[in-house]
Amino acid sequence: MRVLVIGAGTGGLCLAHGLKRAGIDVTVFERDRDPQHRILGYRVGISPDGSRALAECLPPEVFAEFVRTCARPIRHMNMRTEKLRELLTADVDPGSDPVRSEKSVSRSAMRKALLMGLDDVVRFDKTFTSFARNDDGTVTAFFADGTSATGDVLVAADGANSRVRKQYLPQAQVVDSGVTAIAGKVWLEPGVEVPPGADEAITLLFAPRGASLIIHHMVFDGQDVEPDYLMWGYSASNDKFPALRDATPEQLKQVVLDLTPSWHPALRELVRKADPETVFKIHIRTSEPFGAWEPSNVTLLGDAIHTMTPGRGIGANTALRDAQALCRKLIAVSQGTEELIPAIAAYEADMREYGFKAVLESRDQIDGSAPIHKPVIGRLMLAGFRTFLRVTNRVPALKRKFMAAETELRDTTEQLDSNHEVVRTG
Ligand SMILES: Cc1cc2nc3c(=O)[nH]c(=O)nc-3n(C[C@H](O)[C@H](O)[C@H](O)COP(=O)(O)OP(=O)(O)OC[C@H]3O[C@@H](n4cnc5c(N)ncnc54)[C@H](O)[C@@H]3O)c2cc1C
Numbered sequence: 001m002r003v004l005v006i007g008a009g010t011g012g013l014c015l016a017h018g019l020k021r022a023g024i025d026v027t028v029f030e031r032d033r034d035p036q037h038r039i040l041g042y043r044v045g046i047s048p049d050g051s052r053a054l055a056e057c058l059p060p061e062v063f064a065e066f067v068r069t070c071a072r073p074i075r076h077m078n079m080r081t082e083k084l085r086e087l088l089t090a091d092v093d094p095g096s097d098p099v100r101s102e103k104s105v106s107r108s109a110m111r112k113a114l115l116m117g118l119d120d121v122v123r124f125d126k127t128f129t130s131f132a133r134n135d136d137g138t139v140t141a142f143f144a145d146g147t148s149a150t151g152d153v154l155v156a157a158d159g160a161n162s163r164v165r166k167q168y169l170p171q172a173q174v175v176d177s178g179v180t181a182i183a184g185k186v187w188l189e190p191g192v193e194v195p196p197g198a199d200e201a202i203t204l205l206f207a208p209r210g211a212s213l214i215i216h217h218m219v220f221d222g223q224d225v226e227p228d229y230l231m232w233g234y235s236a237s238n239d240k241f242p243a244l245r246d247a248t249p250e251q252l253k254q255v256v257l258d259l260t261p262s263w264h265p266a267l268r269e270l271v272r273k274a275d276p277e278t279v280f281k282i283h284i285r286t287s288e289p290f291g292a293w294e295p296s297n298v299t300l301l302g303d304a305i306h307t308m309t310p311g312r313g314i315g316a317n318t319a320l321r322d323a324q325a326l327c328r329k330l331i332a333v334s335q336g337t338e339e340l341i342p343a344i345a346a347y348e349a350d351m352r353e354y355g356f357k358a359v360l361e362s363r364d365q366i367d368g369s370a371p372i373h374k375p376v377i378g379r380l381m382l383a384g385f386r387t388f389l390r391v392t393n394r395v396p397a398l399k400r401k402f403m404a405a406e407t408e409l410r411d412t413t414e415q416l417d418s419n420h421e422v423v424r425t426g
Pocket of ligand 1: 006007008010012030032042043044045046126127128129157158159160161162163183282301302303304310313314315316317318319
């Protein structure tokens with residue numbers, strides 16, 4: 001069986017490792033000219049689920065490299081107002097298990113680690129343009145440089161703008177969430193102060209009219225990974241922003257400063273100090289879930305099929321879960337215990353369920369049309385939400401329940417374990 005994967009991102013590389021380890025012929029085609037090209041270094045939180053998928057698919061030395069390049073685990077959840085007044089602070093158990101724990105990684109570092117050992121598998125500078133089905137049941141992928149490749153299975157792992165999806169499932173829609181974000185990194189050099197409570201924490205600030213700020217404190221113990229940094233991301237509904245089309249990084253910073261005149265000075269200082277090279281904007285988009293399609297030897301994973309807002313921090317983790325699930329199925333096919341199309345059908349049926357559920361949950365968190373972004377009702381909702389957080393903060397039982405609900409979403413290990421056993425013994 002020859003597998004063609006389009007896209008050397010989070011999901012595509014995880015799948016490639018798993019297939020290669022199982023002795024399956026796999027090639028990944030990536031449009032970027034080289035591994036460092038265009039990749040943004042934003043922070044990604046890898047959940048216990050995502051981490052288990054990586055541990056299962058990656059060779060141990062590649063998984064160890066991934067862990068080595070992660071930042072120190074976060075120890076606190078810190079929720080505040082834009083004036084830095086405390087709403088809720090909770091300890092986060094970093095977990096001692098190297099696999100089943102929360103991890104913070106820079107996306108660029110994760111890609112570098114995941115490329116380890118795949119020199120003979122990943123082909124850069126290969127922009128996929130279209131595919132065609134052949135009479136013998138194989139599928140051919142065509143690239144912008146005029147070349148092509150033929151295989152038995154084609155996997156779309158080419159992210160939110162997936163060209164494979166546009167051809168294969170034209171009914172799939174990716175729409176604007178109505179929210180824009182501007183983000184940047186501040187290198188932790190002498191003279192840069194970590195805002196109160198943000199040390200070793202994920203800090204979330206809830207401000208009037210639906211605006212919010214997230215701060216990640218990233219400290220690396222691994223040598224040669226990256227200098228330590230604070231990453232901030234400001235978001236608000238689209239209508240709050242001026243036109244950003246050709247804005248330079250300095251102009252993007254100024255936009256955030258103009259939108260936050262009364263915020264705590266320590267926060268505005270972070271915006272000022274962001275390295276312009278790290279500043280970027282995103283118009284956050286989301287898939288519209290839709291129904292089943294006829295399964296075939298073309299399939300999809302990750303953002304290519306279920307683009308989601310960063311609202312729950314599960315886009316990469318869901319892409320990894322897909323990679324793990326699809327990898328198990330393709331291994332079963334190569335071992336002769338399952339037929340290809342029913343195996344892909346089963347993968348897609350599960351993936352649609354948990355993937356589109358994740359899309360809807362993420363959209364609940366980030367939705368520019370939600371009342372929180374409106375002037376009057378938004379203010380009332382914010383007041384109610386802040387009261388809820390303050391009360392939760394004061395009542396230990398409520399706080400435990402609140403944190404347990406967050407953890408539960410990111411660690412569905414038991415269920416994955418039992419599935420895994422079924423596949424392995426089957
Ligand atoms: C600011 C931000 C913060 C985030 N934080 C988190 C988080 O904390 N936790 C989390 O789980 N998720 C997070 N995410 C989401 C996460 O980054 C994505 O969901 C995840 O990377 C999707 O993985 P993927 O493999 O589907 O696609 P990608 O990682 O996007 O990979 C797609 C690859 O396909 C390549 N490609 C595209 N088109 C073509 C083509 N035509 N031909 C060849 N190659 C092509 C691209 O260059 C890319 O390398 C965040 C996203 C953003 C923007």
